[in-house]
Amino acid sequence: MKGLKKLFVLSMAVASTTMLPLLAMAKDIVILHTNDIHCGVEDNLGMAKLSQLKKDLSADNHVILVDAGDAIQGTPLGKMSNGTAIVDIMNAVGYDFCIPGNHEFDFSMDNFLNNIVPRQKAGYYSANFTDLRTNKPVLPAYKIIEAEGKKIAFVGVTTPSTIVSSTPSFFQGSNGEYIYGFAEDEKGKAVAKVTQKAIDEARKKGADYVILVTHMGMNGSQERYQSEMLIENTKNVDAVLDGHSHERIPSWLIINKKDKRVVLGQTGTKLKSIGKLTITEDDNMQYELVTKIDKADPVVQNVINNVKAPYEKILAQPIGESMVVICHDDPKTGERMVRKQENSLGNLVADAFRTVMGADIGIVNGGGLRKDIPAGIFNYNNILQSMPFGNMVSTVEATGQQILDLLEMASSKVPGESGAFMSVSGMSYTIDTSIPSSVKLDPKGMFEGVEGPYRVTNVMVNGEPLDLNKKYIVAGPGYTLKEGGDGMNMLTKGKLLKDASISESDAVIEYIQNYHDGKIPADYANPYGEGRITIK
Known part of the structure; x- marks a missing residue:
């Protein structure tokens, strides 16, 4: 049954561009999406070109920029700065919403909570990141952004496999007991439940759209924690902007708990492409991957150059x-x-x-x-x-x-x-x-x-x-x-x-x-x- 369902989903994805037309309007809402940057601030499209894309689109659209995790680790620049250099560059580009992936914790929990979180102007959000000592969330679950008279709720979800795919002791107390968790269980139901709670809260606060920004992944991820499984076990979600498995997914449609179609997209890794989710005035929605940007923002490029400068002699x-x-x-x-x-x-x-x-x-x-x-x-x-x-x-x-x-x-x-x-x-x-x-x-x-x-x-x-x-x-x-x-x-x-x-x-x-x-x-x-x- 699941195989047939997936074939249906993929066939629907092929037809999505005709079923969900992009209609012209004075101000579309454009949500730009990155995932798994892994410090690749000058790789492929690069952060300076991303910033220029954001500026160019802002002339005719309301633009929101989100990141689906694993941004601060992956190159010497991230390692030598414990991730802070990457956050400074993201701040220069102007992100609006970020979530922690499993690698945001690689430089220790203390570094994440006390250096990275306060430094990130967009804020970090995760519905399923919990302090097990108090059973309270460590970060806010969602953020509502108003655009063109609409309320858009962004809900963050971090893969429960973070417990094992980052350093396990970072989530443990002095006696080896787990003091932090991500709603791990044997079937992936727990993370769906806590995500649904955040979705419902955002809807009660008047959200017109709910977008999940997830670090869950598809191929190569633990199956019970894949983004497809999350969609199939939740409802009242309009789109999922995913990360973790480094795949380029140019708009799949996955059937949710109520047999509704949910857009799913992922951009690959190291800025190979930029996700672009467009919401038109009459509520049509389309996701696509941007693979070419001609110009770079000189202001952000200058920030990148200044951030890199202190480390260049050592690295050379x-x-x-x-x-x-x-x-x-x-x-x-x-x-x-x-x-x-x-x-x-x-x-x-x-x-x-x-x-x-x-x-x-x-x-x-x-x-x-x-x-x-x-x-x-x-x-x-x-x-x-x-x-x-x-x-x-x-x-x-x-x-x-x-x-x-x-x-x-x-x-x-x-x-x-x-x-x-x-x-x-x-x-x-x-x-x-x-x-x-x-x-x-x-x-x-x-x-x-x-x-x-x-x-x-x-x-x-x-x-x-x-x-x-x-x-x-x-x-x-x-x-x-x-x-x-x-x-x-x-x-x-x-x-x-x-x-x-x-x-x-x-x-x-x-x-x-x-x-x-x-x-x-x-x-x-x-x-x-x-x-x-x-x-x-």
């Missing part, structure tokens, strides 16, 4: 030379490899962790790697672009069984993507995709066990079969080993040997400079690795 420092491109993306297709298959960047980083930390095994999660390292002379900026999160490297003593469970969960979505996918050093393994994943998760998305046969087989550690009872020293991001990030909590049960000894970027720099005389060797020439991971 040369680190070494690479004989080859170290690949995050597939050179044949341009698609990222690090979340679904072996790749040269993952191999290099895992090798660095294992070697520098003196471990048996090195691991790194694909979600922690973000960009190729270029061939030739490369600098600090290149390293931080590849590993922008600022995680620390730790070592733990783990059993073979715990390591097998780690690989099983990391491989659960192959051939699809997962930020938990593991590149490895000192070991190899096979993923049998003919075996369905039977990984069981708790309501927060944490690993509970494997209920059927393992799809990960033939695990070898330094040439020997993995011994489930033996203990191994594993080096990797504290995000995985200590925090259980991405729900990978199995190694948190191991004995912590070295806690946050060195940052990820410094470990890679040390590996290149001290173990390879400042040159990344041609050993990493194959973008697809050396046969450490076999997928069949």
